[in-house]
Amino acid sequence: MKTPIPKYFLVxxxxxxxxxxEFARGSRLPSEIELCRAFKVSRITIQQALSLIEKEGTIRREQGRGTFYLGPRVKRTETKPSELLESVIKHREGAHTRVVNKRVIAATPRIAERLRLAPESLVVAIDRVGIVDHEPIIFIMAYLPHELGMKVLADESALTRSTLGSLLQxxxxxxxxxxxxxxxxxxxxxAFADHLGVEIGAPVLEGERTYFDTQGRPIIFSDAFYRADRHRFVVTLKEWR
Structure with missing residues (x-):
């Protein structure tokens, strides 16, 4: 069941x-009252939204002076679909992935539909956490058809070094x-809040993916959850080749 997104997170x-x-580094933001009018929300909602942004380090609130933009918190990166996890792991010293669970399960209706399998077909499920600077930033639940997935499970060490897509290729x-x-x-x-080191109900980004081979067959289905307080991704989707 989908949980409604908090209004303050949308703001x-x-x-x-x-x-x-729209803002240059050092620019002053509109006042809380002006933001309330612009968004048609309560002052508490605006304060919650600004508090989250301040924790990320992109704004600074000064008593009696206002709120100032400090600039983006991370360098934005354009990347191929195959490199979304790799771009986080490869380019940060000490970054790595950790397998937290692997198992054979009966496909749920959603997984079976995405992988074009018969209901309750066996699939291999692999859960991994991407870690940067000793902090978990991404949690991925991936599902593969049984025969293919069993091959991947035979080389667990490779799962800590690359994406599933790169490993298959x-x-x-x-x-x-x-x-x-x-x-x-x-x-x-x-299911994943503890692995990400966030509280249940914390806002996260979600990416659902289905990977297709050159014959048009789905070979991986995955759900990825990103800590919204750590990274933002700009993704350019291209052909894999």
Whole structure:
């Protein structure tokens, strides 16, 4: 069941986007009252949104002076679909992935639909956490058809060094031709909140992906959850080749 997104998080997301588009470093933001009028929300909602942004280090609030934009918190990166996890892990010293669970399960209706399998077909499920600077920043639940997934499980050490897509291409010569992706916002639930180091109900970014080979067959389905307080991604989707 989908949980409604908190209003303050929606306001925060809009302010974040406006800061990058419209504000120069050092610029003063509109007052809380002006923001209340613009968004038609309560002052408490605005204060919650600004508090989140301040914790991320992109604004500074000064008593009696106002709120000032400090600039973006991270360098924005354009990346291929295959490199969304790799771009985080490869380019940060000490970054790595950790396998937290692996198992064979009966596919749920949603997984079976995405992988074009018969209901309750066996699939391999692999849960991993991406860690940067000793902090978890991304949690990925991936599902593969049983036969293919069992091959991947035989080389668990490789799962800590690369993405599943890269592993399939480099080791098994399975070429990924395209990726169907949807990105949205959701709230952390008990299935992964602890792995991400966030409270249940904390806002997170969610990316759902289905990977297709050159024959158009789905070979990986995954759900990824990103800590919204640590990273933002700009993704350019291209053909895998």
């Amino acid at each position: 925060k997301s809009i302010i974040d986007a406006r800061l990058e588009r 480099d080791k098994y010569a399975i070429q990924i031709d395209s990726v169907l992706q949807t990105i949205g916002a959701t709230l952390a639930d008990p």
